[in-house]
Amino acid sequence: MTSDCILRVQGLNKHFGGVKAVTGIDLDVRTGETLAIIGPNGAGKTTFYNLLSGRLVPSSGSIQFKGRDITGLPPHVISRLGISRSFQINNIFTEMTVRENVEVAVTAQRRESWRWANRAAVNAAVQEDADALLAELSLAHLSERVAGTISYGDKRLVEIAMVLATRPELVLLDEPTAGMTPDETGRVVELVRTLARTDHYTFLVTEHDMRVVFDLADRILVMHHGSRLILDAPAAVRADPEVRRAYLGDEAADMMEAA
């Protein structure tokens, strides 16, 4: 394994009873790249994420992160090692304020979660980190709002802020722009592009919006029926007739053409 490979997946399988959700996935993710994962609904993208992030234990195969075997480790350990994920369905603390949501992740990252005699409400270091992230995502004006009461798109941004708050090296974004307005989508694309360039983050992104995919991706993995169909540069994927005809459908092919 070369040092510029941050994640190595070998022969990864996940079966639910007789249903094969993910079969025989091999994948090397290069440090610093943005890799998009596309494929029709049910292609196994989210299951693949669940395996990488520890939500599910693989039936067989192995996952190595920075040369360390992480196959089957629980989510909190994988998160600590430097892999953080967002969720397709908003998964935040709905009764807390927006800032508190991010503070929970910052507190975990700063190893302050066992402090039992301090006052979380006046924890300056944690609040500064949280405020910086909220500003980065243009959420500062919402920081005192209860998270359950803000718009869907803003919740997705809070979700991303929480992912970044754990200071991961590998970020798994699951449909980050789903349900967002074009303006919000633009903010997310810009953010991911900036982070990918400046901070040496590595991104995996599943996405239905082909413009976002072709905007961001260095390489694209196309999944179908739980397995790897093709992994290549965007231009090659776009040109691949098999991908276009058989697996993405006409509409997606048109979107790819447009993108």
Place this chain on the structure above:
Amino acid sequence: MNTLTGRTGLAILLAALIALPWIAPFFYIFIATQILILGLLAASFNLIFGYTGMLSFGHAAFYGIGAYATAMLLQSLHWPLLACLLVSFLAGTILALIIGFFCVRLDQVYFAMLTLAFGMMVFGVVHQWRSVTNGSDGISGFTVGSLGLGIKVTLGNPAVYYHVVLAIVVIAGLVLYRICGSSFGMILRAIRQNPERVAFCGLNVRRYRLAAFTIAGGFAGLAGGLMAPFLRIASPELAHWSMSAEPVLMTILGGSGYFLGPFLGAGIFVLLETWITSLTQAWMLFLGIILALMVMFFRGGVLGTLISALPTRHRRAEP
């Protein structure tokens, strides 16, 4: 309720509680002592329930072991009360650590059932192990001598004992309040709302649940230690599963979303019990009606309902 009016209100309440033996009928010293101790029990329960989101039906186990620890130490070793209470706290802590180790692995109703099962086991041991616990007769016939730390007070005087209880419950309450408002407390609230997301932030949720369970057990043990000298007996009923229901009811009555909710709930519970039982035998019927109404129409409990009735600008976020 802004911070200033909140603090003023609490200061007035505390002053009234200190002055109670001089301004209220003698009978109410007993009532107030009971309310304070049960309030502490309910507040410790609420660290698990309201803050961490786990419904425990076994809290009386820790309360009971705390009561027995103090009663047995007073009876056989004649220790100062504060030393006995420290042992009660530790006994509750250790028992909760052991029971919690198994329980926090489970979620929702399975967690509740396992705490109930452990609670029944503890009751069974207390009730049957006659050579140590004196069986159903319990431990009695002990006297409370000194308080400890060189403080000279007559603990046999109900008014004095009330003040001791008040001081200890206030200190314990402040410690619990501090814990709830800390970074650790924030993680507990996050776990109540979405344990999975906390795990994906990199934290081992089970450990935080176990810590909350263990701390709660310690304070329940302390409450038990305060109750035994008050009742002048530690009996198996204190560890019975029906006793575990009391902090649940008090917390729901007062409001689980607020730190003081369980204390208020304990106050309402004990006062209603006293007044209604003096009028009729059917206390349980009235308690059932009140609880049914609370659960159906006033989910926030008495405190939650009162605060949401205030104008918005007076509300504040709870730690």
